[in-house]
Amino acid sequence: MVPPAPSASRSPDLSACRQRITRVRRRTAIYRSPEDSDPTDAASVSNITIERWGNAAAMFPPYCLLLLFALFGYSHFQSCVLVIMPREAPFTAVSRKMLDAWIETDPACPVEPEKIYGSILSMLSIKMRLTVFRIEGNDPQNWKMTPIRHSGFTTSLFDVNKVFEDQRIGNFRDQAYMAEAVIPRLKQVIENQQPSIELVKTKLFGINLGYDRILIPQKSAGRAQWVISSSYARFLLDTPKNYGKFDVGDEAVVQLLLEGCTAKEIAAQLGLSHRTIEHRLEKLKERFGARNTVHLVVMLLGNHVGHDTGTTVN
Numbered sequence: 001m002v003p004p005a006p007s008a009s010r011s012p013d014l015s016a017c018r019q020r021i022t023r024v025r026r027r028t029a030i031y032r033s034p035e036d037s038d039p040t041d042a043a044s045v046s047n048i049t050i051e052r053w054g055n056a057a058a059m060f061p062p063y064c065l066l067l068l069f070a071l072f073g074y075s076h077f078q079s080c081v082l083v084i085m086p087r088e089a090p091f092t093a094v095s096r097k098m099l100d101a102w103i104e105t106d107p108a109c110p111v112e113p114e115k116i117y118g119s120i121l122s123m124l125s126i127k128m129r130l131t132v133f134r135i136e137g138n139d140p141q142n143w144k145m146t147p148i149r150h151s152g153f154t155t156s157l158f159d160v161n162k163v164f165e166d167q168r169i170g171n172f173r174d175q176a177y178m179a180e181a182v183i184p185r186l187k188q189v190i191e192n193q194q195p196s197i198e199l200v201k202t203k204l205f206g207i208n209l210g211y212d213r214i215l216i217p218q219k220s221a222g223r224a225q226w227v228i229s230s231s232y233a234r235f236l237l238d239t240p241k242n243y244g245k246f247d248v249g250d251e252a253v254v255q256l257l258l259e260g261c262t263a264k265e266i267a268a269q270l271g272l273s274h275r276t277i278e279h280r281l282e283k284l285k286e287r288f289g290a291r292n293t294v295h296l297v298v299m300l301l302g303n304h305v306g307h308d309t310g311t312t313v314n
Contacts, residue, residue: 141170
């Protein structure tokens with residue numbers, strides 16, 4: 001049976017729809033962060049981030065985008081895509097919003113750091129810290145660090161917020177940390193007047209420390225007078241100690257333990273009894289001074305990390 005020819009009256013509608021979706025794909029993006037205005041508000045379309053359209057469009061074949069647009073209209077079409085789009089990680093969202101604010105500033109009219117970080121304070125999570133470095137003179141020891149928002153990151157090793165209290169760099173208790181992980185990068189962003197985003201792995205009081213960090217210098221026709229530093233803690237591991245070498249049996253147990261295997265799974269893979277593996281784990285806990293298996297895993301990881309020192313930037 002020959003299907004009926006399509007109605008001529010429907011062709012113009014489909015053509016117009018194609019034209020509309022083409023204009024939208026060229027002009028706008030289908031990404032909006034949670035703090036932005038209502039995505040169904042047509043008046044706020046100009047605030048949509050344009051460069052992220054490419055990532056959103058790649059997720060859908062053109063005919064799917066066309067169908068969504070034709071069925072729901074422009075406003076609801078945005079909402080449908082927004083539901084499917086993955087959300088940014090908290091530190092990424094904070095960094096992006098501060099960078100957007102920094103881009104809008106003019107070197108001819110330098111602004112205060114509050115202009116950059118003012119809109120992100122409510123977005124900071126418990127593992128994030130926000131600090132402003134005031135650049136006074138050429139000697140970094142006289143530069144002042146002022147915490148704007150302390151992190152809620154807690155550890156029994158030391159009082160994190162006390163260590164990073166309001167003070168001059170020269171008064172910081174661990175000068176080796178400042179000289180290795182902080183001062184060189186501050187000098188670089190001040191000289192270039194360009195932000196820096198990096199993964200830092202270093203030591204604080206001899207303890208392995210890892211965190212994401214963004215540094216944003218003031219835009220100025222002269223020298224930058226401040227640098228914003230925001231960080232997201234990844235790990236803080238106690239100083240590794242020399243516990244000697246493992247025998248072959250312990251090496252196998254440690255490897256499988258670090259891979260997330262339970263005692264029963266380790267026993268099955270090594271062809272040993274569950275009781276034998278439990279006995280080996282108890283011996284390892286005594287050897288490392290670990291209070292439980294989780295503490296043992298952390299200490300084993302710290303022992304591995306301790307073999308690689310220095311500041312790593314990716």
